[in-house]
Amino acid sequence: MASKSTLKNHLFTSAFGAGLLLITCGVSNTALGQSSHTSPWAPTIINTPPPVASITNGVWLKGDLHVHSRHSKESSNNPIAKILAFSQSVGMDYLGITDHDNHVEGDVAHNTWADPEFKSNSVLLLYGAEWTTTRGHGNAFSARPYDHQRLYDVRDQRDMVVGAVKKELGIHLSANHPSGKDHFGYSYDMLESLEVWNSVLWSKNANAIMIWDDMLSSGRKLTGRGGSDAHHGTPDAPDKATPNSKQAKANYVGTPTTWVFATARTTQAVVDALTNGRVSVSANPYAPRVEFYADLNQDGKMDLMMGDNVVATGKPVKFRVQLTGKLAPGAAYTVSVVKNGGQLDTLQISGKTAMAEFTDTPATLGRTYYRVMVQGPPTAYPQVPESMALSEKMVGLSNPIYFNFDPNF
Template sequence: MNSFQTIAGIALVTVSVMAHGGQWYKGDLHNHSLHSDGDSSVADVIASAESRELDFFVLTDHDGDMNGEPTHWWDPEYQSSSMILLYGVEWTTGDGHANVWAEQPYDYAPLWQAHQNSDPQAAVDAAHTAGALFSINHPVRLDWKYPVPTGVDAIEVWNGAMLINDNFHASNDFWDDALLQSGTKITGVGGSDTHNLEGILSPFQGHGNPSTWVYAETPTPQGILDGIKAGHVSISATYDDYRVELDADADGDGNFEAMMGDTVFANGNEVDFRLNIAGSGSGTGDMVQIPSSIVKAIDGSGKLKFWDAVWMSIQIALMENTDDLRMVMVVKNGDAYTGWLTSGGVDEINFSDTPNAGSKGYYRVEVFGEPKVKGLNKIIFAFRTALTNPIYVNY
């Protein structure tokens, strides 16, 4: 990997091996078949996911459509020679949906009873008793109207292609404002929510769009679940797009010992961060830091004032290579903190910050660019192309 020095505030630090012993796996955590409201057989769904070279996959058919009995678990077509398969259900009530993922089939009756009683806390507790994870789905599209139960493991911050860009932004506000800033560590995940492999809607859906990347210690169902629970997760807009990783060095020894989902402890000391864009290119290109006022404007409204737009246009015009133009944004404690324009194959950015001593905080990253899709999908997919989970401070 290559490092780039920009302006004051960007620290160059030594690249070292991450203090974890696993690897990254790419998959899709939200999918449907003919067992609920999907239009395709389990065999066709599995074949579609395999064609996109996903490493793990889960069918999450709606429990209500199956009268509380996850019939897809017992479908003989639910098998794969190339993907790690989880056992999932979409817990589906009129006041909110959630995915429940497990390593193996289990007794769904307690979760179905919680569904009948419209009791999400009982559902979370039943999921944990079964060794499963509970993840709130699309909280601002088919809104989550319940209070957030204690012990929720994850939240779907990126659902499908995000046909309406505000859904993405609002989902992340829910994650930031309702959960992370209250001091709750909760993993952000993505899910394609694919229902249609045929018909008019099929071009706008697809397995692995988005893809959830999980850093797992072992290539097993439990390894994937443990990685999700730990927050070792990054999300890419499409199955063939780059992955973004965020690491931190809190003790200044040059070893980036913390990754997304981990907690570092800081008492007034500077923390170094390393952002890696895996699979982005050659490592060469242009990079310009963006004034925080412009970053905040883009994050808040998606619109730029006239002179801000002029400034951005000038910076782009001055770049030697405008291929793969991206904006990288760091979110600190729910607010846009800093950002960069990058082009070419820039694959690493280093920055430093001094968190407030003794206070809880977090840092995560969003990347904006042109997704790897064609035609009208370029509009449908909006411009966010990647998202990391937070690194937590003093949690």
């Protein structure tokens, strides 16, 4: 598996007691006071994680980060105007239309982005494309146009070359459907995020979740995101016969929905929130949003939220899981608490409280992360009614809260 092979090239030695994280990458040694890397996107020595960002001055924005329009050849009945009209009707705040770049030899700038329909007064449109290569697929995201042709042209070159181009372009790179036929076969060190929930069919994502935990456990602070990967114009029946016609009809914009806690309602703020891990994923635009917080000194005031990274103090931390939005009347929701890839606890949330808490003590030496997954009754998606059955009991998931992670890695 690609994620396992990536781990073999990295050795981590932590000495947070001395306020230092020492990292050795590949065959290049990084010693105190030196900075020597095998690639331009390798990590650097840090002293401590940056100050905690505000968890109150922001806005929750919902959207879909993996949608195909008619500019993807296998897509059907899905012009950009239809996608945007539908997105607006279900209250989407932003959208990533990510057509396959190999269908236009990398020239998305004169196809998807140049389409007269690629504009909206209500939905923030990210610039991006699905980087479609023989070594797997990834989505590129940017708040502004960039030279995607350069990324396409180096798709068969070594990771070091690809990583340098990606850095020069200043884009956010995300692995799509990391397990399976089109898994991401490049170094995960080039990535800012990982598609852990692809399409309406939740059960297909078990391996993606496992890879995510592998990467998190190895020290990579990778945001987990969703993406419908919708190709067809649901709720209308697809124009072309497909082997998965049932899933095609049940899968459209917002299955799943990715929420970002952004500093403002701008495309740059959306990309920044995605990079920083201020992200949760829900089954559809109407499903409850999972929010995950931490109270460092147990004074009743939350200090951290998902995506945040601080140095552990050795004292207990109180964590809070909150469901925001419309909960099913009288329903019970089950929260699975994951710590360092393993199950730590199981909590129950009712429609009355919409909240649950637990306490744990992050280790002072080494890394610790916590994330949560929520299951319960499916939420109706009136515009795509078939989606309820395929999303199963999965309601939503959070990104991690981190302790003692190197924020540059």
